[in-house]
Amino acid sequence: MSRGFVKEDDLEHAGTDLPERPLSPFPNYVTPTGLQQLQEQANLLEQQRVQLAPRKEDPVVQQTLARVERDLRYLVARLESAIPVEPGSALDTVRFGCTVEAEDETGALQQFQIVGEDEADIAAGKVSWVSPLAKALLGHKLGDSVLWPRPAGNLQLEIIDIR
Template sequence: MNKAFTKETDSDEDDEPGLPPLPAGGKNYITPQGYARLRAELLDLMDNERPKVVEIVHWAASNGDRSENGDYLYGKKRLREIDRRIRFLTKRLEIAEVVEPSVHAGSDQVYFGATVTYMDDQGQSRTVTIMGIDEADSNQGQVSWIAPVARALLKARVGDEVQLPTPSGLRTLEVLDVEYPSAGRD
């Protein structure tokens, strides 16, 4: 068959580039706030953005020659991007396991959703919040629960020293403080 008549397909992989995959057989832990944000994004894409782009593509297609119609070509591309994101969000929300971190309020042990202050073996103090894969933002001091530092800290208590494997060797982290959000806090 001539290559010109084959269907262009997007990658079979629906995962967004740059997001870590879920561990094999693992759960997609997420905070209630993170779940709400992803669900709001999904609903906005389906109810607002996608219908607008479909309308533009329909209008552009009715103008005739589609091969040099920028509105049509860009609209179709944007539609594929929106559909890919909708599929990704739908899959992630279907397997999401919402975990309320506030149930551990007052605990000195590190669980999902904890904000942990620790000191490394070089005397530097850092604070991180352990979040879900789809909601962690390193610019805000959040790390995914599958990140090496989070895995090292999970289940530790204030005063514990844990070992963090790094490419340059093992590092020791001392847990200084553990905090959880209060119930109902966004």
Template sequence: MSDKNYITPAGLEKLKAEYHELMQVERPKVVEIVAWAASNGDRSENADYQYGKRRLREIDRRVHFLTKRLEDAEVVDPLKMSGEKVLFSATVTLANEDGEEIVYQIVGEDELDPKAGKISWRSPVAKALLGKKLGDEVRLVKPSGEEFVTIENVEYK
């Protein structure tokens, strides 16, 4: 039994684009190189052949992974959501104890980008925020220690 792969529409398009790139562009090129290298004779010392076969295995593993992620995808469109409760795909503005603002968007595991403020819905910070609402105080446990924040704004964009 597989877990749902919650994902935003933008994240889904990114996965589809990577799948397409691998299957329609990169894999055919590598197959062509391997076929050419194999036609050159002795494969045991043919670096093009050996590297190409290794790269094909890597591509096939990634394609298999992407296929599974796309099959299990449960698309959640933030533009169709609203409210003051923190749910998947919400963009949450927090104020810490020093009054500094922190903004996170809760996204799927395949979309996370901490530098851009996108955190996985399975992360400890997101788990602490999910289900809370505007004005709630939330205790976040981070590697650097525990921190208390207040939810200042919840948006779905």
């Protein structure tokens, strides 16, 4: 396309009209650690926004600033809707915030902590409370056998520890 058909304003604002990050329709339960992480991320983005603001005429900075402001709006909304949940002391039943150790049908041990959506990190063994795995585990007791529905096929898990 010839540059004659491109308005300068279009080039300057390219990448600054980002779609909003979708908010979950579920209650925003968070562990104390998850709430702290949200606050730290929001503070970091606010610092970035303040640092970028003086150079907002630069098109590259405009793109970065648009992303920072969008992510900051998301985090502020998540903080406003946060429902902090303290882990209970009675650990006879799997609940939000618990760490569950389970043995699958092959004898492999797996450990999961049930956390809020924003703090889920499967590499760290943290699963969202709305995930199929957490839904299978929640409300069950030590020694219970649960069925974990997975795209790769259902897996039977036996709860061997709750902490």
